[in-house]
Amino acid sequence: MSITIDREKCTSCGKCREVCPGSLLYAAQDGKTEIRYPKDCWGCTSCVKECRFTAIKYYLGPDIGGKGGFLRTKQEENLLHWIITGPEGEEKVITVDKSKANAY
Numbered sequence: 001m002s003i004t005i006d007r008e009k010c011t012s013c014g015k016c017r018e019v020c021p022g023s024l025l026y027a028a029q030d031g032k033t034e035i036r037y038p039k040d041c042w043g044c045t046s047c048v049k050e051c052r053f054t055a056i057k058y059y060l061g062p063d064i065g066g067k068g069g070f071l072r073t074k075q076e077e078n079l080l081h082w083i084i085t086g087p088e089g090e091e092k093v094i095t096v097d098k099s100k101a102n103a104y
């Protein structure tokens, strides 16, 4: 269970580093975020939700019943889009209105 960070997309904003409950994320010398111990990531997805640049991907591996796809998010004002890409590249999007989070 872990995440990967796309260095090309990372803008060094640091938002993900503020929310990781395990303090696993840190700024490399160039300011881009990296993960210290990928094996220690327990997949809470806080960093995935926080990244507004789709730079963080959450791997959907067999340990959580996945088939090797990945998950990322995109934000649009109050809307949070969960983008799930399957192992063959097929895409599914689930949209949540964050202002109505208690309704889910």
Ligand code: SF4
Residues within 6 Å of the ligand: 005, 009, 010, 011, 012, 013, 014, 015, 016, 017, 032, 033, 050, 051, 052, 053, 054, 055, 056
């Ligand atoms: S939130 Fe995204 S863009 Fe910002 S530092 Fe983290 S990975 Fe980079």
Ligand code: SF4
Residues within 6 Å of the ligand: 003, 019, 020, 021, 022, 023, 024, 025, 035, 040, 041, 042, 043, 044, 045, 046, 047, 048
């Ligand atoms: S998924 Fe959770 S535990 Fe893993 S790096 Fe992101 S914030 Fe930290």
